[in-house]
Structure formats: structure tokens, C-alpha cells
Amino acid sequence: MSNLSQALIDHLPKAELHLHIEGTLEPAMMLELAKRNGVELPYASVEEVAKAYEFDCLQDFLDLYYQGMSVLLTERDFYDLTWAYLVRVHADRLTHVELFFDPQAHTDRGVAFETVLAGITQALEDAKKEFGITSKLIMCFLRHLPEEEAFEALECACKHKDHIFGVGLDSSEQGHPPEKFARVFEAARKEGFTPVAHVGEEGTAENVRDALDLLKIERVDHGNHALDDAALTKRLADQQTPLTMCPISNWRLKGIPSLSASPVKKALDAGLLVTVNSDDPSYFGGYLNDNYRAVVEHLDVTEQDVVTLAKNSFAASFLSDGEKQAHLDAIDRQVEGVSKG
Numbered sequence: 001m002s003n004l005s006q007a008l009i010d011h012l013p014k015a016e017l018h019l020h021i022e023g024t025l026e027p028a029m030m031l032e033l034a035k036r037n038g039v040e041l042p043y044a045s046v047e048e049v050a051k052a053y054e055f056d057c058l059q060d061f062l063d064l065y066y067q068g069m070s071v072l073l074t075e076r077d078f079y080d081l082t083w084a085y086l087v088r089v090h091a092d093r094l095t096h097v098e099l100f101f102d103p104q105a106h107t108d109r110g111v112a113f114e115t116v117l118a119g120i121t122q123a124l125e126d127a128k129k130e131f132g133i134t135s136k137l138i139m140c141f142l143r144h145l146p147e148e149e150a151f152e153a154l155e156c157a158c159k160h161k162d163h164i165f166g167v168g169l170d171s172s173e174q175g176h177p178p179e180k181f182a183r184v185f186e187a188a189r190k191e192g193f194t195p196v197a198h199v200g201e202e203g204t205a206e207n208v209r210d211a212l213d214l215l216k217i218e219r220v221d222h223g224n225h226a227l228d229d230a231a232l233t234k235r236l237a238d239q240q241t242p243l244t245m246c247p248i249s250n251w252r253l254k255g256i257p258s259l260s261a262s263p264v265k266k267a268l269d270a271g272l273l274v275t276v277n278s279d280d281p282s283y284f285g286g287y288l289n290d291n292y293r294a295v296v297e298h299l300d301v302t303e304q305d306v307v308t309l310a311k312n313s314f315a316a317s318f319l320s321d322g323e324k325q326a327h328l329d330a331i332d333r334q335v336e337g338v339s340k341g
């Protein structure tokens, strides 16, 4: 990698738009919280946890992801988890984050929705004060659970519109197509939540099209398989619908055979508003800047592409036009500084 690419990755302000806060639970914190809360885990050491993180598909990962989060019980646990992520990404020069959280994975275990939300939002407020990092929170529905339970989560979210900006859809894509959630997304949109969804990760371009048409999503999470369909790719490019891609995640879940098969460069070349993100960095072994380095090292990505990806991260965000412009101007100033050395 050129020194310039490395310096751009290290120093450009960036936003992260596809990040599951529960997926930032590092093995050391998992063991510490297990001890603090008296939760049994099948691991005795950080090394044993790390060894278990070998995945053949999305479901392999999800099984360990739900098991890992069983240590999160109190407001303080959710605060500590979120704060640790924010400290980590402050070092990567992130200045804005749009986080997913999975309340149903906690309420199903008897942890109150309000406990989860209070811990996360307090950490986000502290990061704004301490680091100037701005944020938005997106509540995901777990697509392997019934529609009725998604409606229950939505009912909780409606009481906290001051803290929850959008709704998303995650968990197992196979067997749970977008239409299963058409009604709950319609209700969520009526309540003013901005809709997004994980589609085209393991599912087909048809899932991406259905999420656009039936769920009326404003951003596509992953969307890799949208590129299999030329007409859909053109539609996404024409409408500048953002895609939040996650190269290391795709590789670790065997959605792609190697990092060099990541569709990020193809998406850039097709004129898509594509962004690079970390998804579940603790489980996949890479935070945001690691994902940027992966695309530079494994794809034919130029220094100009690195700047474009950083700019896209704000352009694809749910910030206001004025806020976006301020971040884009900050990137231009930083590019000048980095280029002068």
C-alpha cells in the first residue's frame, strides 16, 4: 500500500454506517462481563473464544453472536460495550456513527428494552461531549422471529423516538424474505422511522429489489448480490441509493472466497454510492480502518478511491445536507494536509 493511501486511511474523517453494537463485544470484555454477571460461557480464555470464531456462513456467526451477547444484562454493560467501541473508533478518526442494535435479542432474555437503550444512548451522549462524535441509532428487527414480535419491538421504539432514528432488518436472510416484514416497515415509516435492511448478503438481487419496493428502504445494508443484476445496479446508481458494504465480514462469513472478490471496487466503478464498514468487528477481526486497508490491499483501489469512500460515508449518512457538507469540507482540508505531508 502506498504511504499516501495509508495516511489517508489513518487521518481522513470517516463515518461508519453498518455496525452492530453487539458485534463489538471483544472476547476480553465478554469474559469480564460473564464473571461480573455470573453468566456461564463455554470458553475459559480469550484464546478459546478467538479459536471458536471460524465461520462457514452467516448462521454459524449468528449462533455465536447471540450466545456472546448473553453476558449483557445491565445498563452499565451496554454502556461499557458502546463506550469501548467509541473510544476504539475515535482513534480511527471516525467522526460520525450510525449504529444498529438488536433489542429482541435482549428482551427475549428478560433484559428490558429501556435498560439496553439507556446504556447505549448514555455512551453516545458522552462520546459527543468527549470526542465530538455524532451518532444515530437504528433498531433492527430480527428476521428469524415472527412479524408479531417485530411489532412489539416497534411499540417499544415508539416511546423513544428522541433516541431511535431508524429501523433495520438483520439476522438470517435465507428463508426470511423482505415481504415478511412489509407491514411492520409500513407502520414504522408511518411513525417516522427511516427504513434500512440487510439484503443481498446471502440472498439474491430479488431480495434487494423487494426491500426497495416493499419495505421502501433508503439504504441497502450489504447489497452485494444487487450487482448480479444489471438493471438493479443501474437503478441504484441512478437513484444514488447508498450501499453499506462490509468486506472483512463478507470474507469471514465465506460470502466471498477472498478479499480480492469483494464487490466494493465493482460498485465504485458502477457509480454506486458505496461505503465500507466493519459490521461486527470483534467477531470478524477488523474495525473500520482495517476494512479500508483490506480494500486497498486486495482490490485495485486508488488513493482517489480512498477519498471517495470517506466522502461517501458522509454522503450516504442520515445527517442533514448542511452537516454532510461540513464533514466533506473537513475531508478536503485533511486531504490537502496529508498530500503536503
Ligand code: HPA
Pocket (backbone or CB within 6 Å): 020, 023, 058, 065, 170, 171, 172, 198, 201, 249, 279, 280
Ligand atoms: O452481517 C449481518 N447480517 C445479518 N445479521 C447480522 N447481525 C449482526 N450482523 C449481521
Ligand SMILES: [Zn+2]
Pocket (backbone or CB within 6 Å): 018, 019, 020, 170, 198, 221, 279
Ligand atoms: Zn450487518
